[in-house]
Amino acid sequence: xxxxxxxxxxxxxxxxxxxxxxxxxxxxxxxxxxxxxxxxxxxxxxxxxxxxxxxxxxxxxxxxxxxxxxxxxxxxxxxxxxxxxxxxxxxxxxxxxxxxxxxxxxxxxxxxxxxxxxxxxxxxxxxxxxxxxxxxxxxxxxxxxxxxxxxxxxxxxxxxxxxxxxxxxxxxxxxxxxxxxxxxxxxxxxxxxxxxxxxxxxxxxxxxxxxxxxxxxxxxxxxxxxxxxxxxxxxxxxxxxxxxxxxxxxxxxxxxxxxxxxxxxxxxxxxxxxxxxxxxxxxxxxxxxxxxxxxxxxxxxxxxxxxxxxxxxxxxxxxxxxxxxxxxxxxxxxxxxxxxxxxxxxxxxxxxxxxxxxxxxxxxxxxxxxxxxxxxxxxx
Amino acid sequence: xxxxxxxxxxxxxxxxxxxxxxxxxxxxxxxxxxxxxxxxxxxxxxxxxxxxxxxxxxxxxxxxxxxxxxxxxxxxxxxxxxxxxxxxxxxxxxxxxxxxxxxxxxxxxxxxxxxxxxxxxxxxxxxxxxxxxxxx
Ligand SMILES: [Zn+2]
Numbered sequence: 001x002x003x004x005x006x007x008x009x010x011x012x013x014x015x016x017x018x019x020x021x022x023x024x025x026x027x028x029x030x031x032x033x034x035x036x037x038x039x040x041x042x043x044x045x046x047x048x049x050x051x052x053x054x055x056x057x058x059x060x061x062x063x064x065x066x067x068x069x070x071x072x073x074x075x076x077x078x079x080x081x082x083x084x085x086x087x088x089x090x091x092x093x094x095x096x097x098x099x100x101x102x103x104x105x106x107x108x109x110x111x112x113x114x115x116x117x118x119x120x121x122x123x124x125x126x127x128x129x130x131x132x133x134x135x136x137x138x139x140x141x142x143x144x145x146x147x148x149x150x151x152x153x154x155x156x157x158x159x160x161x162x163x164x165x166x167x168x169x170x171x172x173x174x175x176x177x178x179x180x181x182x183x184x185x186x187x188x189x190x191x192x193x194x195x196x197x198x199x200x201x202x203x204x205x206x207x208x209x210x211x212x213x214x215x216x217x218x219x220x221x222x223x224x225x226x227x228x229x230x231x232x233x234x235x236x237x238x239x240x241x242x243x244x245x246x247x248x249x250x251x252x253x254x255x256x257x258x259x260x261x262x263x264x265x266x267x268x269x270x271x272x273x274x275x276x277x278x279x280x281x282x283x284x285x286x287x288x289x290x291x292x293x294x295x296x297x298x299x300x301x302x303x304x305x306x307x308x309x310x311x312x313x314x315x316x317x318x319x320x321x322x323x324x325x326x327x328x329x330x331x332x333x334x335x336x337x338x339x340x341x342x343x344x345x346x347x348x349x350x351x352x353x354x355x356x357x358x359x360x361x362x363x364x365x366x367x368x369x370x371x372x373x374x375x376x377x378x379x380x
Numbered sequence: 381x382x383x384x385x386x387x388x389x390x391x392x393x394x395x396x397x398x399x400x401x402x403x404x405x406x407x408x409x410x411x412x413x414x415x416x417x418x419x420x421x422x423x424x425x426x427x428x429x430x431x432x433x434x435x436x437x438x439x440x441x442x443x444x445x446x447x448x449x450x451x452x453x454x455x456x457x458x459x460x461x462x463x464x465x466x467x468x469x470x471x472x473x474x475x476x477x478x479x480x481x482x483x484x485x486x487x488x489x490x491x492x493x494x495x496x497x498x499x500x501x502x503x504x505x506x507x508x509x510x511x512x513x514x515x516x
Contacts, residue, residue, distance in 0.1 A: 119387070127389035127399075128421045129476045131508055133464050135455045143466060147447040150491050195450035195461070195486060243466045243476035244421070248447055 002231030002376065003264045006089045007220035009227060010040025010213030011341040013334075014105070017327050018177055020207040024113030028105030028209035029060055036211035041224050042099065047213070049097030051088060053080035053104065053331060054115075060103055070097035076237060077364025078278060078331040080104075081212070082257075082371025085337070086233035088214045098215060105209030106329035112207075125241055137280060141366045142197045144248035145283045149196070151249050152298030154286070156196060158305045160187035162282040163200045163324050165310040170321025172311070172350035177204050178325045201282035203328035210334035212341070217379070228344040231357070232265025232374035234258060242366045251363070253370035254291035258361060261372035262293075269294055273355035274343045275315055276336040278362045279322040285309070288361050289317075292372070311350065319343065319350045333362035337373065344377040382500050382508065385457030389506055395422045397436050402507040407439045407497050409471055420473035441497035443467040443511055446474055450484055463489055467511050481512040 012035035014020070014028050023031060029052065037043065049070040050061045057071035072087045074080050081102055088100040107114045119126045134140045148154060164184055170176035182200060190199040220227035236256035239245060246252050262268070269292075277288035286300035294315065295303045303309070309317035320326040320339040327335055340358040342348040358375045391399045398421075401408035411418050412426035413433035425432045448465035451458070463484050468474045480498060482488050494514035501507045 120390075121388060122390035122392050124395075124421050126387065127391065127395055130387035131389055131502075132476045132478050133386065133451065133455050133458045133462060134476075135451065135453070139449055139451045139464055142449050143464065144447055146449075146491060192450075192452045192461075194452065194464075197449070241421075241476075243474055248466075 002229065002266060004089045004230045004233060005093050005217050006214050007217045007227040007229045008212055008341050008375070009215050009220055009223035009225060010036040010042065010211070011338055012036040012039050012211060013338050014209040017175055017208040018206050019109055020107070021110040021112060023107070023207070025105050025107040026055060026059060026063055026113060028107060028207065029055060029103040029211070030063055030105070032105060032209035032211040033064055033101055033103045036101070036213050039225060040213045042213065047099050047101045049088065049091060049100030051084035051100060051102045053084070055105070066101070068097070070100065076369035078280070078333040079362030079364040079369055079371035080331065081334045081337055082233070082360065082362040082373050083235045085212065085214060085230065085373055086235055086371060089230055089233060092214065092216050100214045102212045102214065103209070104211070104331060104334035106331055107207050108329035109205050109207050129241055129243055137366060138197065138202050139194045140242050141281050142194055142283065143242050144245060144367070145196055147248040148283065148286070152301070154298070154301035156188060157184050158301035159201065159282050159286070160184045161305045162279070162285050163187045165304060165307065166279065166318050166322045166324045168311050169319050169350055170325035173321050173326060174349060176321040176326045177206060178321070197281060200324070203280045203323035203332070204325070206327045206329055208327055208329045208335070210338045212337060226345050226377060228341050229376050229379060230373060231267065231376050232261040232263070234260030234264070234372040235370065237369040238367060240365060240368050245367055251287055251291055251367045251370065253367065254288060254361070254363070257370035257372040258292035261359070261374050265374040267357060267374065271357050272315070272359050274319065274340065274352050274358040275317045276340050276358070276360040277317060278332055278336055279318055279324050280328065280332060280363065282324065284363060285317060292359070292361060316352050319348060319352065333364070333371065336360050336362060340373070340375050344375050346377070382502050383457055386502060388502055394424055398422045399506060401438070402499055402509050405499055407441050407509050408436045409439045409469070409473060410434050410436050418471045418473060420475055440470050442470040442514070443495045443497070445479065445489060445491055445493045445495055447491065448479070448489060450486070450489070465511070467495055475509070478510050479512065480510050
């Protein structure tokens with residue numbers, strides 16, 4: 001089982017998550033990287049490959065004192081880290097590097113040492129979207145939702161259940177930003193942000209970081225932690241313009257990345273014990289469940305409303321509380337990966353007993369990109 | 381004239397014909413001479429087959445409301461709540477726009493309602509294509 005030959009041997013988030021005004025963005029990368037190296041029993045000189053997004057590999061390598069022989073600066077938004085892991089697997093299998101560090105850090109809330117994001121007015125986004133008033137992800141990411149709801153008869157209440165269920169998971173997680181229970185009424189009465197989405201259907205904006213260390217599975221047993229094997233990987237991109245998505249009810253990038261990872265891993269949906277689907281907004285788990293084939297088209301709303309993804313349900317999803325309740329610095333994919341690794345190590349706050357296979361699915365930009373990783377704690 | 385504050389497009393050589401069109405009251409799309417694909421946004425080749433044999437033409441300006449959000453927070457150039465919409469043109473392509481002459485409410489903004497293009501100048505150089513409920 002599994003076509004890939006690598007394992008995660010170091011994994012950590014930043015020491016603090018949430019509001020961290022005493023750290024710049026690059027220091028959040030470094031804090032997570034140092035924690036991950038400690039987790040793996042490694043020093044910077046032991047690392048020969050570096051991958052990161054937004055910050056460049058040269059910034060991170062130099063800051064940490066690493067002289068890499070392989071780098072990857074793929075920066076396609078919040079799923080960049082899934083894609084780094086895929087590229088790292090290929091690089092290690094090809095002998096280009098032995099021990100690769102993937103870092104993320106983002107001062108999303110405090111904005112310390114964070115380069116601003118702006119859309120050039122001569123870009124296609126700048127010419128054909130920005131003049132019509134979008135102002136950040138909450139005004140863009142939900143644009144396809146009304147079409148999806150109309151096509152399948154999905155209700156506001158069903159989408160609100162995504163937030164309710166994830167808060168139930170967050171309640172089990174001491175590091176979650178929001179832990180108090182919420183109801184569907186709470187969600188549907190929260191402040192309107194961009195109809196149809198209200199505040200509790202939009203992700204948090206916080207500070208934090210995370211890092212992973214990847215090596216060949218043959219070396220994995222030499223490290224102190226229980227190895228987490230990579231079984232399958234997938235990636236794709238579609239369009240940087242949400243208005244130009246081919247299908248407003250399905251992500252083409254999801255539909256390439258997800259099935260590619262399943263095929264590589266040689267598993268079926270029945271084999272999956274735990275699932276992470278990047279949830280910047282409440283509709284993403286619906287699109288993810290359908291595009292990855294866990295449910296049929298239009299069935300995800302009912303599937304979630306019937307508590308299949310909730311604590312005690314048959315398919316636990318976003319068990320850290322997700323971007324809606326755990327944390328979301330802007331590029332959440334790293335935190336989804338960290339939760340999959342914890343579940344496979346058996347160390348998650350809301351641990352799924354006996355979980356052997358975890359699928360971790362990310363989005364980048366606003367349906368612009370996607371990366372999927374399938375993990376297992378079982379050596380093939 | 382639109383109220384000031386919106387992000388203003390800066391045309392490139394590949395998109396200039398589109399912005400020249402809106403100034404003269406034409407919504408211009410492009411069609412492939414090889415495979416007949418009609419596409420948007422502008423580029424001097426066909427995104428379906430890669431052919432450079434493409435030409436611009438005046439679209440009908442007819443569309444339907446495909447999807448949208450209604451933003452409730454202030455943005456320069458806009459009075460909230462305002463809809464950020466995607467319309468599907470009769471010729472096939474979709475584009476982002478705003479819906480004018482229409483209440484900015486879920487009740488008034490029904491998916492699939494027929495729309496027609498109107499042209500609103502930002503200044504002497506840029507005119508935006510907006511859409512309103514189709515008359516008659
Ligand atoms: Zn063509």
